[in-house]
Amino acid sequence: MAGKQVQVRFCVPDLQKERANCSFNKEEITNIFDGGEHNTETRRKLQNIIFSDPNLQDPIPPDYMSHEQRYENELRKAVYVMKKFMTDPQLQDIGGGPEAIKWMYNSILRHAIHKDGNPLMLHFGMFLGAIMGQMSEEQQAEWLPKAMSGEIIGTYTQTELGHGTFLRGLETTATYDPVTDEFIIHSPTITATKWWPGGLGKTSSFAVVMAQLHIRGQNYGPHPFVVQLREHVTHASRPGITVGEIGPRLGLNSNDNGFLRFDNVRIPRTNMVMKHSKVLKDGTYVKPKSAKLSYGVMVLTRVGICYDVCWQLMRATTIATRYAAVRHQSELEVGEAEPQIIEYQTQQYKVLPMIASVYAIWFAADTLRHTYMEVQKNINKGSDLDLLPELHASSCALKALFSTDVTDGISVMRLGCGGHGYLASSNLPRIYTSTTPSQTYEGENTVLWLQVARFLIKSFREASKGGRLQPSVAYFKNHQTQTRRITDLSNSGLVSGYERSVLSMLEAVAKQLQQYSEEGMRYEHAWNACSVRLVNVAKVHARYIVCDQFVKALAKYEGSSGVRQIMDQLCRLYMIYSVTNDQGILLKSGALTPDQCNLLEEELGELLAALRPEAVNLVDAFDLHDEVLDSTLGAWDGDVYNRLYNEAMKSPLNKVDVPDAYYKYLQPLMKSNL
Numbered sequence: 001m002a003g004k005q006v007q008v009r010f011c012v013p014d015l016q017k018e019r020a021n022c023s024f025n026k027e028e029i030t031n032i033f034d035g036g037e038h039n040t041e042t043r044r045k046l047q048n049i050i051f052s053d054p055n056l057q058d059p060i061p062p063d064y065m066s067h068e069q070r071y072e073n074e075l076r077k078a079v080y081v082m083k084k085f086m087t088d089p090q091l092q093d094i095g096g097g098p099e100a101i102k103w104m105y106n107s108i109l110r111h112a113i114h115k116d117g118n119p120l121m122l123h124f125g126m127f128l129g130a131i132m133g134q135m136s137e138e139q140q141a142e143w144l145p146k147a148m149s150g151e152i153i154g155t156y157t158q159t160e161l162g163h164g165t166f167l168r169g170l171e172t173t174a175t176y177d178p179v180t181d182e183f184i185i186h187s188p189t190i191t192a193t194k195w196w197p198g199g200l201g202k203t204s205s206f207a208v209v210m211a212q213l214h215i216r217g218q219n220y221g222p223h224p225f226v227v228q229l230r231e232h233v234t235h236a237s238r239p240g241i242t243v244g245e246i247g248p249r250l251g252l253n254s255n256d257n258g259f260l261r262f263d264n265v266r267i268p269r270t271n272m273v274m275k276h277s278k279v280l281k282d283g284t285y286v287k288p289k290s291a292k293l294s295y296g297v298m299v300l301t302r303v304g305i306c307y308d309v310c311w312q313l314m315r316a317t318t319i320a321t322r323y324a325a326v327r328h329q330s331e332l333e334v335g336e337a338e339p340q341i342i343e344y345q346t347q348q349y350k351v352l353p354m355i356a357s358v359y360a361i362w363f364a365a366d367t368l369r370h371t372y373m374e375v376q377k378n379i380n381k382g383s384d385l386d387l388l389p390e391l392h393a394s395s396c397a398l399k400a401l402f403s404t405d406v407t408d409g410i411s412v413m414r415l416g417c418g419g420h421g422y423l424a425s426s427n428l429p430r431i432y433t434s435t436t437p438s439q440t441y442e443g444e445n446t447v448l449w450l451q452v453a454r455f456l457i458k459s460f461r462e463a464s465k466g467g468r469l470q471p472s473v474a475y476f477k478n479h480q481t482q483t484r485r486i487t488d489l490s491n492s493g494l495v496s497g498y499e500r501s502v503l504s505m506l507e508a509v510a511k512q513l514q515q516y517s518e519e520g521m522r523y524e525h526a527w528n529a530c531s532v533r534l535v536n537v538a539k540v541h542a543r544y545i546v547c548d549q550f551v552k553a554l555a556k557y558e559g560s561s562g563v564r565q566i567m568d569q570l571c572r573l574y575m576i577y578s579v580t581n582d583q584g585i586l587l588k589s590g591a592l593t594p595d596q597c598n599l600l601e602e603e604l605g606e607l608l609a610a611l612r613p614e615a616v617n618l619v620d621a622f623d624l625h626d627e628v629l630d631s632t633l634g635a636w637d638g639d640v641y642n643r644l645y646n647e648a649m650k651s652p653l654n655k656v657d658v659p660d661a662y663y664k665y666l667q668p669l670m671k672s673n674l
Ligand SMILES: CC/C=C\C/C=C\C/C=C\C/C=C\CCC(=O)SCCNC(=O)CCNC(=O)[C@H](O)C(C)(C)COP(=O)(O)OP(=O)(O)OC[C@H]1O[C@@H](n2cnc3c(N)ncnc32)[C@H](O)[C@@H]1OP(=O)(O)O
Pocket: 121, 124, 125, 126, 129, 156, 158, 159, 164, 165, 166, 167, 168, 198, 292, 293, 295, 296, 298, 299, 300, 301, 304, 305, 308, 388, 389, 392, 440, 441, 442, 443, 444, 447, 451, 454, 455, 458
């Protein structure tokens, strides 16, 4: 159906030509990213409803709004969507439920409606995540209906002015008072002020608050508590609560990221989030199966971020690829017509590996999501938590890798659009500023890399003893028997090259750690003295995981041969792009020789040429609606220059020929110089 629609839509001749020959079934690829045909259909129906609704339009472009207007406009739309979703029969018919919510938030609302942040994001992401994942069944029965209906709006408040990364250093306290059966929530210092949470400033009436649990003078570490911040109906901040917004940020300025202080605020004991740890009425502390289970919402969000940045990369690559097919510049041969810039190999090298990255990220994120679901199932069944370290390490690794790759990739897409990429109307600047914070939030990336390294070093030592290994490091078992050099440059050969490089790097850094320890350095200091190397090995291991998952996903693929063939080419491109970028590492470890690197570079050029004719079709297959792209350069029709001109006309400065500022400042200056 959509394929037929595409045939009759207007697009500029350059894009017509690109679309005329396509070697694969685009719809099949669309279905992959939607998670099946049915989901594609649901998403398109939702899009039609949402994008034709006048209540979801912006009265003026948000770039020309004040800080308050932006917040108000986003809140208006967010509340409207929440109500509409719950009451509109059209939306109920589509199926509603978690799948529809997922699509609405990920692909439609987050990118097309809430263009620069959404005050209800944390409510739907982490507040509901904490209720569903961290509360006992009894607590869920109390809180979930209120949160789902919007009777209460919540956020997740963990980070403080003084501590974000170091959770054990949080200063907010929750002290149990057995006399009244209450916790007293308190911010003892300025640095204990909660700082950053989305939707905290003016929107949320409740929050999940991470605080140090104190019972009878003993500290049991950070635990989550539900605290009411604002009165029902009046929304006035409650006694003992000081709450507000933290001010403008690099991006996401329609959200009201906030601060929060507690002055001995009392909450019922049952407001402690008690799926895993509990405090009984007499003050007895019931330990969880693992102290880290209270960090579960963060793990879920790290998994979510992998998908979220993937959507951002889909948007950026769609914009830059279509633009590269429409934009003509310079000469390939003197005197000839200016070619489409996508004819330049260097331009192909910008867009095509990033298109391939979308697939790589998606497949690895899917595997991670399945690991998450398996661990969740085990937690709910009360069975063992064997896979928890694997989940923690892989979610840290992939969140850190993908948030970095995508942020860098978006930057390359912006540069690939030349000057026009710097215009807000290209949407690339906002895609960038909405993505780069994912390198910081939900665990600052360097810190996450060090968590991965900790897991790798432990596993490496376990492997030397012949111990049990988690799935992502099962390859360590070969580490003593393998020769370093790979002889075959197939995908599995290159994956093996990564394995060998990780092992070689681990061997070296483990030796250095050992040496420092033998010289009398305390382990923590030895660790710090090796931490640059440790971060490097964690990055290479993460790249190994992604390459390995890409190859495995394709091995299982059962679709048409056309799609299979194009995905094989993209997989090969991703592998060679990654390996040639990391060639210093692979050469140093002895996995590759310089001659092999040359062969791979040659093949890279051939792949770029082979994939070039499919570039536009590949991004079309992501099936991103023009509203989702929101870009003068990336729209489906490719009518770039008219769109750029029309957007410029919306500048308030163009409302009059001579602005007031001229009469105030320039005219006196110019007159005095007469
Ligand atoms: C549902 C959402 C869907 C989509 C989302 C889409 C888009 C997102 C959009 C917006 C997101 C918006 C906002 C972001 C919100 C936030 O930022 S909330 C705040 C997040 N804060 C952090 O992430 C803090 C980072 N810090 C930490 O996670 C930890 O402190 C630490 C891991 C760095 C260290 O913790 P420590 O307690 O100090 O531990 P340690 O001593 O170093 O290690 C002890 C052992 O525990 C293991 N471990 C640590 N964490 C976990 C975990 N989460 N799970 C399992 N295991 C864990 C660690 O490996 C150690 O194990 P050992 O066996 O080696 O001892």
